[in-house]
Amino acid sequence: MQPITQPTLLIDEAKCRRNIDMMVNKAKKHGIRLRPHFKTHQSVAVGKWCQEAGIEAITVSSLKMATYFAKNGWQDITIAFPFYAQEMAGVNKLAEEIDLNLTIVSPESIKVLKEQLDYAVGAYIKIDVGTHRTGIRPEDGEQIEAMIGEILRNPMVIFKGFMAHAGHTYGARDEAEIQQIHQDTLKIMCKVRDTYQEKFDLHDDPLEVSIGDTPGFSVANDFEGAQELRPGNCVFYDVMQTQIGSCDADQIAVAMACPVVAKHADRYEVVIHGGAVHFSKDFITDGHGHKVFGQIVRLTPDGWGEPIPEMHLARLSQEHGVISTSPEAFDTLQTGDVIGVLPIHSCLTANLMRGYRTFDDQSLDHLEGQIL
Amino acid sequence: MQPITQPTLLIDEAKCRRNIDMMVNKAKKHGIRLRPHFKTHQSVAVGKWCQEAGIEAITVSSLKMATYFAKNGWQDITIAFPFYAQEMAGVNKLAEEIDLNLTIVSPESIKVLKEQLDYAVGAYIKIDVGTHRTGIRPEDGEQIEAMIGEILRNPMVIFKGFMAHAGHTYGARDEAEIQQIHQDTLKIMCKVRDTYQEKFDLHDDPLEVSIGDTPGFSVANDFEGAQELRPGNCVFYDVMQTQIGSCDADQIAVAMACPVVAKHADRYEVVIHGGAVHFSKDFITDGHGHKVFGQIVRLTPDGWGEPIPEMHLARLSQEHGVISTSPEAFDTLQTGDVIGVLPIHSCLTANLMRGYRTFDDQSLDHLEGQIL
Structure with missing residues (x-):
């Protein structure tokens, strides 16, 4: 995989296709037409995976989005x-x-x-x-x-x-x-x-x-x-859906890759490049009453691990994200690392990032990254 | 002005130039170099207005943004x-x-x-x-x-x-x-x-x-x-800055134009096309304890009026915005109208909208609307 040089939205194609198959199979089992909403991914490339799984009819949330997918064969x-x-x-x-x-x-x-x-x-x-x-x-x-x-x-x-x-x-x-x-x-x-x-x-x-x-x-x-x-x-699912109980964390098919830019040992905080213009300002409140703007994962060459319980994305400004860690976990992150963040609300994160990168270095489209 | 057919970010050029002049004059008065941050507008066109006011040095919040402005002469x-x-x-x-x-x-x-x-x-x-x-x-x-x-x-x-x-x-x-x-x-x-x-x-x-x-x-x-x-x-300023006390509402230089799509008389709510993908999820809490995602204004052929105190943008989903009104004010909005909304946080709204329209129908650029 090519090096990450800035906040990048990674997509795990296998997980995403599994999620699509799950939808298709569930609808088929009940004998009901599936018309999945494309507002989450807004991507012709991800739409193609849906088509390959047998999906023929789609839902969108704007005329602009309808026009985009119609131009691309739907x-x-x-x-x-x-x-x-x-x-x-x-x-x-x-x-x-x-x-x-x-x-x-x-x-x-x-x-x-x-x-x-x-x-x-x-x-x-x-x-x-x-x-x-x-x-x-x-x-x-x-x-x-x-x-x-x-x-x-x-x-x-x-x-x-x-x-x-x-x-x-x-x-x-x-x-x-x-x-x-x-x-x-x-x-x-x-x-x-x-x-x-x-x-x-x-x-x-x-x-x-x-x-x-x-x-x-x-x-x-x-x-x-x-x-x-x-x-x-x-x-895609996301952290909010795991909290509601719709899915497990290992079903989440997108993660942000964010460079670590600073460490602050006095308060066990780690600053990443990844802020409100990348994630959106949606958050969940965790069991300890903390606002959580994203869950932290380790990136691997072909995916990412489980959420690290000792860390969470605690604050966002326009370009900065601040990860709060335990004293022990603090030492496991270094300036210069690239860390993964599972989004709270994948629709809004994808809408901000306007494109995806696969682990085999394909760039996938998003409506808002295109000039129609 | 051309008709508004979808959520559109309007810019009042005169107000914006006045804000720029205010910055320039204040810095000049104190004999200090002004290096305004361009992360709010991210626009070559608005940057040109700054240049015309005498600004020569700028601040940005990412390498990507620096590259964009360098390519455009800064x-x-x-x-x-x-x-x-x-x-x-x-x-x-x-x-x-x-x-x-x-x-x-x-x-x-x-x-x-x-x-x-x-x-x-x-x-x-x-x-x-x-x-x-x-x-x-x-x-x-x-x-x-x-x-x-x-x-x-x-x-x-x-x-x-x-x-x-x-x-x-x-x-x-x-x-x-x-x-x-x-x-x-x-x-x-x-x-x-x-x-x-x-x-x-x-x-x-x-x-x-x-x-x-x-x-x-x-x-x-x-x-x-x-x-x-x-x-x-x-x-640009925004509603958050008026709440902090940095500016008056009539200094806010951008407003969203949003079509009114539904009215719900049982709860005095009006639904607009304008959601989290247009405004961002930033909000303020007003004097009554209400979450406010935007202040409502009437659009005129060459600008907009004062915030209407009986209305506020109360909830957002991806594409929908819900305006809460008083019973009296409810009757002043009709399905088919286009209403103005002052953003809570203009940086994030501009970053989502990726472009501006002036009242003489010019389209102004925003970094995120461009393919570099």
Whole structure:
């Protein structure tokens, strides 16, 4: 492997492919369409590994991301972010070329589609299953009914069903709580689907339930009633997902490589090149009440080891990271070393790093590192 | 102005140039060299405005950033981040072409320079004036003396003096506390400088004191004893700086433009396209104990208004932002609007957005949006 000269995002291809296979096999076992979210990796190269594992349909979180993957051969894309008027020209351009699904959360956006859509698109109404970020509350029956009515009046919009993201699993304290949220989500969504399928007599073209959070997908074994699964973070996982209980540390498929630039023996701290512009400012709070911005690992020629329990990334500024260590562990790091750091939130770290390096020195793309 | 179709970082050129002029005039008034930190804007275009205001020397926070500005005509650059061994090849390349100053915090890095430096560079020893991020503590006289001795033995390294970044001003509660930290910093730094200038008999080529934090620069009016000032964030300012007391809201020179994508009347929340990949996750806590990820402003054809007190950006996920409003203010925002958001930390927001748009539709560069 070529020497590391600056903060570099390493990807373990074997671990990443194992994570992709896990997703594919889980969806296959339950007989449900897998439409993984590509917002975590945002990479054509990693997308190719997904394709090789049999994935044909994908989810993205912006029109920009949809455009990137469409230009690189993906033909079936759902934008799982509320469609809005300012995107109309871009949506028309994309809808001419690929099978595009939109996420609908407002009557205004349905009106825009009625007036300005030139090519057919699919549409899902987003339901708020308890995260309270966005989506229509299931109890707002009048609004849901009015929106479906308007969508069905537009022959250019194919109403596909209902979508949810149970993001409140991220606040879960243990697996049981994730399971509970997942079961509640399925129950709410199936009821909504059944209600409006019946009400609008859509049995010939049955409506779908599409669900998506990574913790729920990782932990649950019952997806009865859902037609589509949209996990995102499973492709890489990260420290936050290990804390929630979605994965083990050895499933994390990306790590930052950071040069050690200074040691401070008076406080057992080690400074690395690796800061907020590399990691993002997401953190977890560990069992000792410490803020943790990353877990420290030893790099090997073809991967990295287990998190070192006596060290954690304790503070970040723009370019500096400060590792807090035990007195004993302090002596194991030297100025001039390159140390590994498992990210707290791999989506944000990848979005900042804009590219990956494999252990056989390939550079993999990331949307934000490309000029389209 | 062209319509906004996605989250866009707007720059108010007049405000930005006023901020630059303020920096230049303040340094001139005190007869001290200004070497502003370019890590905030990372832009050749904004750098040109600095040049037009008379700035000739700059500070950056990475070798990558130094290389970018050197390629674009800057000839006098200090990298205010600890020099480390892995950067040696890049430093040699740059030192051949421009006047380059390095930051030294470890004996190991001095050894690397001795063995591998091919072209002359300047060097500052970084002193820890109380931030405890990195730098040598002023009381570690033996270490400072040994390091200076080693530096002076290398004819390729010109020892310039001492550098500090009093980053603990960011934790200050009021102007008086910033003033106190600033005075303490000056006192510590001048004493260190005087001590070693005397000890190594360097009166013919006197050592410098270079200081740099934005709050201290903004608030203080006494820089007696310093030879160089390195403010960074003054060029744009941001909400965090208004909270610290470094600036007024009307000095903030960048704002995000974000489409409004959904409204939720049950909780008086408005969802925008604008999330962690646009703003970063930095926040302040306001007087009511709310986490604030951005302040909301109305956009006008040539700028933006004052922060709207009844609204704040309350939560962020990857692409979504959630604005919390009062019941009355809720009705003033509509799906389809484009709203302005003043960033909490403009350096991180600019680093994520990778480019700026002016109100006369120019696109300005940012290092991370360029392929070098």
